[in-house]
Amino acid sequence: MSKTHLFNAQIKWTGNTGSGTVNASAYKRNHTISIKDKVDILGCSASAFRGDDTKHNPEDLFISALSTCHMLWYLHICADNGIVITDYIDNVTGTMIEVPGGGGHFTEVTLHPIVTITDKTKIDLANALHSEANKKCFIANSSNFKITHHPTCLIHS
Secondary structure: OOOOOOOOOEEEEOOOOOOOOOOOOOOOOOEEEEOOOOOOEEEOOOHHHOOOOOOEOHHHHHHHHHHHHHHHHHHHHHHHOOOOEEEEEEOOEEEEEEOOOOOEEEEEEEEOEEEEEOOHHHHHHHHHHHHHHHHHOHHHHOOOOEEEEOOEEEEOO
C-alpha cells in the first residue's frame, strides 16, 4: 500500500531594497526558508545569478538533498545487511547548464561517498549497496538526469 506524505515550508523573499523589482538590478535575491520547529535557512541565488555566495542557494540545496537522501537510505540498507558503518562523508558535485533565453537544468550529479566500515570482508557488498540506495532515494527518483556514484570504502582501524 502506498503512503502519501505532505511537507511544508515557507519561503519569504527578503531582498526588497525599497523599490521592489522595478528592474533586475534593483533588488537582492535574499530569502529565508522556514520550516516549523526548525532553524531558518538564509538563502540567496548563486553569485552567477546576482546572488550572495555566503548564503545557501537552491542549486547547493538540491545537490545536498540528493546526497543526504542517498546517505540515509544507504545507512539503512547497510544496517539491514549487517554492515557496520562508523563514518560517512560525501563530496557531491553537480553540473548545471544554462540555456539561451534563461532557465537551465542539471545534467548530472555525482556522489563521492567515503564510507568507513568495520568488516573488510564486506567491502564489495558495501560498494554494491549504493545502487540499491539510489533506487530507494526519493530525491533521486524525482530527478530526470543521471546520478552516478564513485564510492570509496575504508576499514575502521
